[in-house]
Amino acid sequence: xxxxxxxxxxxxxxxxxxxLLSLPNPSVKLPVSSPSRNAGAAVAAKNSTPVVALRRRxxxxxxxxxxxxxxxxxxxxxxxxxxxPLEVAPNGLAFCDRVVGTGAAAEQGQLxxxxxxGRLEDGTVFDSSYKxxxxxxxxxxxxxxxxxxxxxxxGGEGIPPMLAGxxxxxxxxxxxxxxxxxxxxxGWEPTSCVIPPNSTLLFDVEYxxxxxx
Numbered sequence: 001x002x003x004x005x006x007x008x009x010x011x012x013x014x015x016x017x018x019x020l021l022s023l024p025n026p027s028v029k030l031p032v033s034s035p036s037r038n039a040g041a042a043v044a045a046k047n048s049t050p051v052v053a054l055r056r057r058x059x060x061x062x063x064x065x066x067x068x069x070x071x072x073x074x075x076x077x078x079x080x081x082x083x084x085p086l087e088v089a090p091n092g093l094a095f096c097d098r099v100v101g102t103g104a105a106a107e108q109g110q111l112x113x114x115x116x117x118g119r120l121e122d123g124t125v126f127d128s129s130y131k132x133x134x135x136x137x138x139x140x141x142x143x144x145x146x147x148x149x150x151x152x153x154x155g156g157e158g159i160p161p162m163l164a165g166x167x168x169x170x171x172x173x174x175x176x177x178x179x180x181x182x183x184x185x186x187g188w189e190p191t192s193c194v195i196p197p198n199s200t201l202l203f204d205v206e207y208x209x210x211x212x213x
Contacts, residue, residue, distance in 0.1 A: 084169050089157045093148055094171040103164025103209055106153045108141030113208040114153065118201060126184070126194050137211045148172030153207060164209035174198045 084096035106112060113135040117128040129136050138144045141154040152170040155161035162168055174180070177199065184194030195201070 086169070086171055087158075089151075089159050091151075091157055091176065092173040093151055093157075093159065093176055095152055095159055096169045097166060098169060098204075099165070099167040101163030101166030101207060103166075105161040105163050106140055106155075106207060107161070108154050110140055111137065111211040111213055112140050112153070113137050113211045115206040115208060117204045119203075120195070121200050121202065135206075135208050137213075146172070146177050148176035148201070149203070149205075151176070152203070152205065162205070162207040164207055167204065167206045170203040170205060172201045172203065174200060177201045 084098055086094035086096045088094045115129045115135045117125060117130060119125050141150050143150070148170060149172075151157065151159060152168065152172070153162050174197075178195050178197075178201075180197050182190065182193035182195050182197040182199065186192045190196050
């Protein structure tokens with residue numbers, strides 16, 4: 001069977017946004033009580049100490065924020081993958097290796113494990129093995145999955161096979177995906193389908209490696 005289609009999950013906060021929420025806010029100043037009318041100069045000086053300490057903490061927080069973000073922003077950009085130029089095979093399948101693996105190449109007929117995220121062209125995520133916390137196990141190159149997956153992993157027509165540990169982006173034309181029938185349909189109307197008929201699909205595939213069994 002081809003990977004099952006599921007409804008898009010609700011978006012969660014990114015690690016970057018969680019980090020920003022956890023940092024001190026330099027614009028917020030803690031209330032400092034005023035000295036009483038009968039207090040002397042020594043008491044006033046004592047009460048001014050929290051203000052000085054607070055300003056120092058604000059300055060330190062600002063420096064730390066800048067230092068942390070200078071490392072986090074490039075990491076976040078790397079994690080999102082950014083643009084990956086696609087190479088197009090004669091049959092219309094397009095691919096781009098984001099990470100070239102270092103393990104054995106995928107071979108036709110092998111039982112393998114692969115993680116993936118599938119999206120429509122408008123960016124809607126319709127399925128993800130990462131959200132389930134378990135890679136898909138299937139026999140590659142023998143028609144257990146859609147044609148674009150078999151060729152996108154095993155290779156052919158100018159596409160190299162994936163190596164274990166590799167990550168590849170795929171763009172599948174409808175004829176190498178679910179074609180005119182679509183997938184996840186609950187009625188006759190195309191709007192009832194999780195994957196509408198004649199959809200071009202985008203996949204990010206991680207070839208985990210050969211499965212035991």
